[in-house]
Amino acid sequence: MDLCALCSRQSRGFGFCLHLRFDRYPDHRFCSQACLKAGTRLARRSNGMIDKSPMERQAIRDARQPLAEALGELGLLAAFQDRSAGEIDRLIEACIDGFQASMRAQADAGVAPF
Ligand SMILES: [Zn+2]
Incomplete structure (x- = not known):
């Protein structure tokens, strides 16, 4: 797969x-x-x-807003207010990397695709 x-x-x-x-x-x-x-x-x-890399960089930037909205809804925005864009992007990348690693691991383990 x-x-x-x-x-x-x-x-x-x-x-x-x-x-x-x-x-x-x-x-x-x-x-x-x-x-x-x-x-x-x-x-x-x-x-x-x-070449995904320029698109990936833009996609990470575009994910900042929905992340901020989710943090706001959960009442967590204050904890992130003094953080740099680079630190916020690290969080976004950690989620993406974790998601993709899981998809690959599940595929390698032969999990049924549908
Ligand atoms: Zn796709």
Whole structure:
């Protein structure tokens, strides 16, 4: 079982390879029609490759607001008020890393995908 090339969720049968040249370009797998569409657009622009790192950095920044909202709802915002953006991003990355590590471990253990 593979993970989505874009969001690292479990892939679900959506795939893309530039010009269907599996010998020349990477074969990407995706979790959904939405990721397939976005990933295909990226791969077409970058010679078949998907470079997630700039997107990942932006996604981490974009996650700050929903994290702040959740902290606010739980009454925890005050504890984080004096923290730097870098420290907040560490929390976000820890959640993402933990989530992705679990997905890989479950996949490696042969957990049924559906
Ligand atoms: Zn995805």
